[in-house]
Amino acid sequence: MAQERTVYRVLFLGLHDRARSLMAERIMQREGRGRFRAYSAGVDPADAAHPMALQWLRNLKYDVAGLRPKHWRELTEAEPPLAFDFVFTLSDEAHGEMVAGWPGQSITSHWEIPDPVLTDDDDAEQGAAFADAYRMLWNRITVFVNLPLASIDHLSIQRHLRAISEQAETA
Numbered sequence: 001m002a003q004e005r006t007v008y009r010v011l012f013l014g015l016h017d018r019a020r021s022l023m024a025e026r027i028m029q030r031e032g033r034g035r036f037r038a039y040s041a042g043v044d045p046a047d048a049a050h051p052m053a054l055q056w057l058r059n060l061k062y063d064v065a066g067l068r069p070k071h072w073r074e075l076t077e078a079e080p081p082l083a084f085d086f087v088f089t090l091s092d093e094a095h096g097e098m099v100a101g102w103p104g105q106s107i108t109s110h111w112e113i114p115d116p117v118l119t120d121d122d123d124a125e126q127g128a129a130f131a132d133a134y135r136m137l138w139n140r141i142t143v144f145v146n147l148p149l150a151s152i153d154h155l156s157i158q159r160h161l162r163a164i165s166e167q168a169e170t171a
Helices: 020-031 051-059 072-076 092-099 123-145 154-166
Strands: 008-014 036-042 086-089 107-110
Touching (some): 008 020, 008 072, 020 036, 020 051, 036 072, 107 154, 123 154
Parallel strands (some): 008 086, 086 107
C-alpha cells in the first residue's frame, strides 16, 4: 500500500517582505521538491519587492512571476484561511509579531537573517549582503527540507529547528 504524501505549508515572515522572505519562499519551493508549499509575508509589507532580490533570484533561475510583498493577514484571513505547519521569522520585528499572538498551531522558529536591503547604497556591498542572505537561507532550508518530518515527534522537530537556527554560517 502506498504511503500518503504530506505537503507541508511553510510561511517565511519578515518585516517588509521585500527581500529575505521572498527569497526564502522561492528557495523552499525549489528545494522542497513538492513536499512543501512556501509562502512569504511581512509585518509591515513594502510596496514592492526589492529589485536586487528579484534580480538575484532571476540570475539563479528562480521563477519570480507573481512574487510580491504582502501582509501576513492576507494569508491568514483569506477565504478559506491558510493554516501553516511551519512559520519561520526572519527578523526580530516579525518574531515579536508572531509571539504576540500568531494564529493557529504552527511549529515556529526564528531565523535571524541580516536584511541585505539595509546595507550601504554601494552596489558591490549590497550585492555581497544579498549573497550572504541567500547562502544563509539556502543552508538552513536545505537542512530543514531533509529532516524526516513524518517520522519524528513535535519536540524533536523543535530541537532540530533550534539547532538549524543556531548553526554557524560557513562559506
